[in-house]
Amino acid sequence: MQYTIAHLKRGERGVITDVSSKNIPLKLLEMGCLPGNFVELIQFAPFQDPMYLNINGSHVAIRKETASHILIEKITHE
Amino acid sequence: MSKQINVALIGNPNTGKTSVFNALTGLNQKVGNYPGITVEKKEGVCKLPRGVKAHIIDLPGTYSLNASSLDESVVIELLLNKNDKDYPDVAVVVSDVENLKRNLLIFTQIKDLEIPTILVINMSDRMKYKGISLDIDYLEKQLQTKIALISTRKNIGIDRLKELITNYRDLSVTPCLDPSEIDKPYFDALRKAFPNQLIYKLWLVITQDVNFGKTDRNEIDAIASFKTKTSGDLKRLQQRETIKRYQFINNVLKKGKTIDVTQAKDLRSKLDRILTHKVWGYVIFFFILLTIFQAIYDWSSVPMDLIDGAFASLSEWVKTTLPSGAFTNLLAEGIISGLGGIVIFIPQIAFLFLFISVLEESGYMSRVVFLMDNIMKRFGLSGKSVVPLISGTACAIPAIMATRNIESWKERLITILVTPFTTCSARLPVYLIIISLVIPEGRFLGLGYQALTLMLLYLLGFVSAVVSAYILNKILKIKSKTFFVVEMPNYKLPLFKNVALTVIEKTKSFVFGAGKIILAISIVLWFLASYGPGDNFNNAEEIIKTENVANNLSDDELQQKIASHKLEHSFIGIAGHAIEPAIRPLGYDWKIGIAIVSSFAAREVFVGTLATIYSVGNDDEDTIKNRMAKEVNPVLGGPLFTLASGISLLLFYAFAMQCMSTLAVVKRETNSWKWPVWQLVIMTAIAYITALIAFQLLK
Ligand SMILES: Nc1nc2c(ncn2[C@@H]2O[C@H](COP(=O)(O)OP(=O)(O)OP(=O)(O)O)[C@@H](O)[C@H]2O)c(=O)[nH]1
Ligand SMILES: [Mg+2]
Numbered sequence: 049m050q051y052t053i054a055h056l057k058r059g060e061r062g063v064i065t066d067v068s069s070k071n072i073p074l075k076l077l078e079m080g081c082l083p084g085n086f087v088e089l090i091q092f093a094p095f096q097d098p099m100y101l102n103i104n105g106s107h108v109a110i111r112k113e114t115a116s117h118i119l120i121e122k123i124t125h126e
Numbered sequence: 127m128s129k130q131i132n133v134a135l136i137g138n139p140n141t142g143k144t145s146v147f148n149a150l151t152g153l154n155q156k157v158g159n160y161p162g163i164t165v166e167k168k169e170g171v172c173k174l175p176r177g178v179k180a181h182i183i184d185l186p187g188t189y190s191l192n193a194s195s196l197d198e199s200v201v202i203e204l205l206l207n208k209n210d211k212d213y214p215d216v217a218v219v220v221s222d223v224e225n226l227k228r229n230l231l232i233f234t235q236i237k238d239l240e241i242p243t244i245l246v247i248n249m250s251d252r253m254k255y256k257g258i259s260l261d262i263d264y265l266e267k268q269l270q271t272k273i274a275l276i277s278t279r280k281n282i283g284i285d286r287l288k289e290l291i292t293n294y295r296d297l298s299v300t301p302c303l304d305p306s307e308i309d310k311p312y313f314d315a316l317r318k319a320f321p322n323q324l325i326y327k328l329w330l331v332i333t334q335d336v337n338f339g340k341t342d343r344n345e346i347d348a349i350a351s352f353k354t355k356t357s358g359d360l361k362r363l364q365q366r367e368t369i370k371r372y373q374f375i376n377n378v379l380k381k382g383k384t385i386d387v388t389q390a391k392d393l394r395s396k397l398d399r400i401l402t403h404k405v406w407g408y409v410i411f412f413f414i415l416l417t418i419f420q421a422i423y424d425w426s427s428v429p430m431d432l433i434d435g436a437f438a439s440l441s442e443w444v445k446t447t448l449p450s451g452a453f454t455n456l457l458a459e460g461i462i463s464g465l466g467g468i469v470i471f472i473p474q475i476a477f478l479f480l481f482i483s484v485l486e487e488s489g490y491m492s493r494v495v496f497l498m499d500n501i502m503k504r505f506g507l508s509g510k511s512v513v514p515l516i517s518g519t520a521c522a523i524p525a526i527m528a529t530r531n532i533e534s535w536k537e538r539l540i541t542i543l544v545t546p547f548t549t550c551s552a553r554l555p556v557y558l559i560i561i562s563l564v565i566p567e568g569r570f571l572g573l574g575y576q577a578l579t580l581m582l583l584y585l586l587g588f589v590s591a592v593v594s595a596y597i598l599n600k601i602l603k604i605k606s607k608t609f610f611v612v613e614m615p616n617y618k619l620p621l622f623k624n625v626a627l628t629v630i631e632k633t634k635s636f637v638f639g640a641g642k643i644i645l646a647i648s649i650v651l652w653f654l655a656s657y658g659p660g661d662n663f664n665n666a667e668e669i670i671k672t673e674n675v676a677n678n679l680s681d682d683e684l685q686q687k688i689a690s691h692k693l694e695h696s697f698i699g700i701a702g703h704a705i706e707p708a709i710r711p712l713g714y715d716w717k718i719g720i721a722i723v724s725s726f727a728a729r730e731v732f733v734g735t736l737a738t739i740y741s742v743g744n745d746d747e748d749t750i751k752n753r754m755a756k757e758v759n760p761v762l763g764g765p766l767f768t769l770a771s772g773i774s775l776l777l778f779y780a781f782a783m784q785c786m787s788t789l790a791v792v793k794r795e796t797n798s799w800k801w802p803v804w805q806l807v808i809m810t811a812i813a814y815i816t817a818l819i820a821f822q823l824l825k
Contacts, residue, residue, distance in 0.1 A: 069365045070358065073609040078189040080228050082369050090395070091402045098499050098509070100402060100614060106228050107394075107614040109496045111503070114609060 053099065054116035056089040062120035063087075064103075071117040080104030087120060131180040133172070133291055134214035136201060136236065138229050139187025140615055141222040142248040144168075145278035147184035150288070154631070155184060157487075157624045167200055169212075174292045183212055189228075191235045191330055192364060202334070205239060206327060216242045216294035218287070223249050223258060223275075224616065226383060230375045231368070233269070234302040238326040242297035244272050244290050251277040252616075257389025265382040270298045279621070303374055305329055308366045329367075333360055397617055401493050411494060415516065418481045426473035433473070437466030452656075459652055469637070471521060474551055476633050478520040482513070482528070483628040487620035495612050505592050506599025507544075508537040508610060515541075515591060518548035519584075522788045524632065526795055533611070536604040542795055543805060544595045546788050549587035549780070552730040556779050557583055559733055563754055564772025579776075586780055651698070651724050651731070658696035666692040698723065712778065712814070713771030713821040715759065725784045732779070770824035774817040782813035 056062060064085050067077065081087075085104035092099045097112040135143045144157045151170030168184040188198040191205070204210055205217075217236050221229030226247065236243050245265075253259065266273050272290050276283030305326050306313030316328055400406050441462040448454040485491045491513065499509025510532045518525035525545050532538035549557075557580060565576045662669070670688045679687070693699050702720035709719050717736065725732045736754065757766035783789070789802040796802075 067365075069361045073611060074192050074361075074364070075189050075611055076609075077365060077368055078192070078228075078231055079611075079613075080372065082365070082372060084369075085372075091398060093402070093497055093500050094404055095500055098496060098610065098612075100398070100496055104227065106225065109492070109499070109610075109612045109614060111499070111610050114611075 051120050051122050052116045053087055053089070053101065053118045053120055054096075054112050056087075056099075056120070056122075058089055058091065061086060061088045061123045063123065064118060065121050066119040068117045072114060076103075076108070076110065076114070079106045079108060081118060086123075087118075130171075131174070131178065131291060131294060132183070132212060132215045133180045134183045134185060134204065134212070134217050135220055136185055136205075136217055137187060137220035137232065137246075138189055138222070138225065140613065141187065141220045141225070141229060142278055143187065143220045144184055146218070146220055146246060146248065146276070146287075147182055149278045149281070149284050150180075150182050154627050157621075157627075167204075167212075172288070172291075174288050176292065178292050180291055181212075183214070188232065190232050190368075191239075192334060199334075202330065205236070205241065206330065214241060216244060216291060216297065218244045218246055218291070220246045220248055223247050223253055223260070224256060227372075227375055227379055230269075230378075231371055233271075234371050234374060235326075237269070237271070237299075238301040238303060238305065239330075240299045240301060240324060242294050242299055244274060244287070244294070244297065245269060246287060247273060247275045249277060249279070250275050250282060251280045254389075255391055257386035259384050259386070261382050265378065268378045268382065269302065270300050272297060301326065303370060305367055305370075308363055308370060312363075333364055394616055398493070398614075401490065402496060407493070407497050411497060414485075418478070418516070421477045421481065426477050429473040430470055433470050434466065437462060437469070441466075455656065456649070456652060459656075461649060471551070472633060472637065474520050475524065476629055478517055478524065479629045479632045480625065482517060483625045484620050487618065487624055489615045489617045492612050492614050496614065499610060503610075505595040506537065506540050507592075507595050508532050508534060508541070509612070511537065511541040511595075514545050515548055515588070518545045518550060518591075519587075521550050521552070522546045522548070522785065523791050526788070526791050529795070533609070536599075536602060539604070539796065539801070540595050540598045540602070542792055543598060543801065544591040546783055546785065546805065546809065547587050547591040547594065547781070549584045550729075550785075552728060552785070553583075553779055556729060556732045557776060559751060559754075560767070560772050560775050563751060563767045564769050583776065583780055590781065651727060654698040654701075655693060655696050655724075658692065658699065660695070663692060663695040666695065693720075711821070712817045713759075713766075713768070713774050713825065715757070715766060717757075718766075718775070722778070722784075725779075725782075727784075727786050729779060729784045768825070770821050773824060774821035777820050778813045778817040780813070781809055781816060783809035 051062065053062070064081065064083050064087055066083055067081060069077065072081065081103050087104070088102040090100045090102055090107070098109045099112060099115050100109045101107070101115075135147055137143050142157075144155050147153070147168065147170060148155055148157065150172040153168075153170045155168050167186075170182045170184070172180045172182050174180055183204075185201050185204070186198060188201050191202050204212060204214070207213060219229075219233045219236060221233070233243065233245055247260070260275070262273050262275060274283050274287040274290055276287060278284070306317070313325060313329075316332075317325055320328055401410060441458045444458040444462060445454060448457070482491075485494070494512055495509040497509075498512040502509055502511050511529070514525040514528045516525075517528055522545050525548075526542050529538050529541045529545075532541060561576050561579050565579050568575050570578060657663070666688050670684065670691050674684065674687065694703075698720055699716075701723055702716040705719045705723065706716040709722065714722070721732045721736050754767055755765065758764070759766045759768075759771075783806045789806060792802040792805060793799055
């Protein structure tokens with residue numbers, strides 16, 4: 049299954065594998081939302097939207113819609 | 127005069143650019159722990175060692191040179207136009223030590239424009255707390271720059287920064303990266319076509335639609351037309367460029383910055399666990415709101431009463447001291463009461479800005495925005511609309527100014543358009559007097575009917591704001607990206623100085639900005655109410671005296687009758703009679719008509735106007751109330767203020783757009799007359815129709 053940030057649960061982390069630049073504001077890319085960088089879900093509001101993330105050290109909140117365009121590989125706890 | 131050094135402060139939002147600006151120039155621009163506080167270019171002068179002077183420009187925060195919003199394009203326009211009078215001799219990139227990685231992105235871009243660049247690493251006071259250590263020498267070498275490690279809070283390192291600016295000629299202008307690596311053939315072709323241009327500048331011009339100033343427009347057009355790639359391709363290339371830059375930065379920081387995790391304290395995640403919690407987050411927010419309401423209504427009533435009293439006695443004093451005549455009357459009744467009408471709002475406005483500024487400076491505001499976005503989104507608003515809707519309960523003017531950081535133009539416009547529905551403090555006196563007249567005193571479930579009515583009116587304000595947002599969202603055909611990205615800054619203890627300055631600055635700009643309009647209107651109103659055409663007005667005294675010879679009136683009563691006769695035949699009285707046919711279906715007479723007409727300047731004049739009309743010498747609400755209770759409906763007979771006409775009036779004031787100052791601010795913020803005119807027409811239409819329906823159903 050193809051994971052996106054929208055699939056993350058609280059406290060889970062992942063590594064970004066691909067972002068569809070068409071659906072993502074450039075601002076987010078520039079904050080470090082790029083392939084190879086890690087992302088962690090810190091908190092979500094009710095209905096899991098928006099999502100409060102730590103992306104590559106930047107703390108941002110984005111809507112779930114946007115999050116679903118950022119593909120990740122989940123880091124599972126070994 | 128020796129030439130000044132042009133210095134531009136550039137960097138990500140919320141890194142402390144304005145704080146550095148204030149430290150260098152000694153000015154007091156607004157600072158806040160919420161991204162996007164600065165939206166316009168600000169300038170100041172800094173004295174450097176050895177008598178050199180620098181011209182400092184504070185710019186809005188931007189994440190990179192790829193501008194995605196209007197305030198960001200200010201930065202790139204400046205950097206690409208060598209002929210701009212503010213074109214910097216040296217760029218000072220301000221970064222936050224905790225977010226160095228992200229902050230360095232724009233640094234590498236500016237270096238690639240071959241502009242002499244100094245790197246400021248700000249907030250060094252937080253390093254110990256976070257266990258961060260930096261190898262400054264290594265970083266300077268790798269980034270080919272000079273670094274000033276500073277803390278504007280603790281006032282550390284500012285002198286070193288001044289020294290670096292003075293010696294800006296020693297800075298290296300070697301670029302950090304070669305952008306052509308991302309697509310060799312394309313960049314080679316580009317280079318061949320424009321051999322005299324900087325390759326990175328070419329690339330920037332091609333990838334954005336910004337206005338680069340007139341001077342080298344022709345040349346720029348030629349470059350911009352060099353589009354052999356689709357916009358999708360360009361975007362992909364931009365992404366590849368960003369990745370490259372991050373690779374470079376990560377490499378540099380691997381050695382240059384170390385974090386000792388065992389030393390780091392994590393206040394943020396502890397606070398966030400509660401403040402953004404699904405349940406507790408909302409509970410806490412609710413209590414904060416209650417406190418703010420409390421402050422605005424309760425705490426400010428004491429200073430407001432004082433101000434009210436002071437202006438009344440001032441006006442009285444002027445009347446008795448100055449020789450009587452038209453000028454004295456204008457001063458006492460027009461100008462002084464007009465000024466009082468502005469000054470009386472200072473306590474509320476100041477309290478409101480105090481709270482908003484504390485919320486901003488602490489970093490809590492972003493959390494509220496996070497909590498509310500989901501709910502607001504359903505109505506075509508943004509999480510960021512919450513801030514204006516809350517402050518709208520005090521006054522719509524500062525509330526509308528607070529919409530500036532909403533990035534989607536459509537969401538921002540809708541917020542501006544619906545904010546005036548919230549029950550602002552100017553409606554309160556109108557509500558209170560009408561409620562006390564027409565709503566019985568009984569109780570329902572322990573709550574007084576009157577209090578309940580007031581609560582319902584507040585609720586009505588919010589509901590109509592949200593419902594109209596929903597409708598506007600459906601009908602407005604505006605294409606604008608509705609993305610939503612909010613940075614969640616670190617929590618910080620609000621700095622007293624910053625908060626105090628914000629409160630003073632904002633209050634001042636309210637008083638002088640909106641104040642001018644209120645003042646002008648009140649002078650005009652005074653003229654219209656004090657003069658009238660024809661004998662009926664000019665000979666009021668004789669007419670009343672002859673009418674009442676037999677009635678044996680006291681002097682006071684006679685004077686009141688004369689005043690009321692004059693008003694009826696003054697310009698504004700004539701206007702009242704003219705609109706009477708239009709408002710009779712709503713259950714009002716011409717006197718209420720006058721009050722409504724004058725209310726279009728500002729609602730709060732309603733009670734005052736009625737006071738004059740009913741010939742009561744003072745504004746004491748009880749006497750007006752008794753008078754109002756005695757008024758007789760000219761058509762139906764019986765009392766004028768019944769449940770039907772009272773409810774109709776309440777609804778009219780709840781919906782009508784009766785505030786010149788708000789309209790003026792909407793004009794300024796939307797940059798067109800179209801929106802305020804729409805607002806005026808539609809809100810007043812809604813007011814009229816609901817009032818009409820209510821009166822016809824209830825009468
Ligand atoms: N701890 C600490 N906080 C600082 C320092 N300098 C600034 N701040 C805080 O950082 C926040 C942002 O400061 P600003 O000067 O408004 O930042 P800015 O870069 O102008 O922000 P925008 O105009 O929104 O782009 C404020 O809350 C400041 O009080 C510092 O040296 N140490
Ligand atoms: Mg600023």
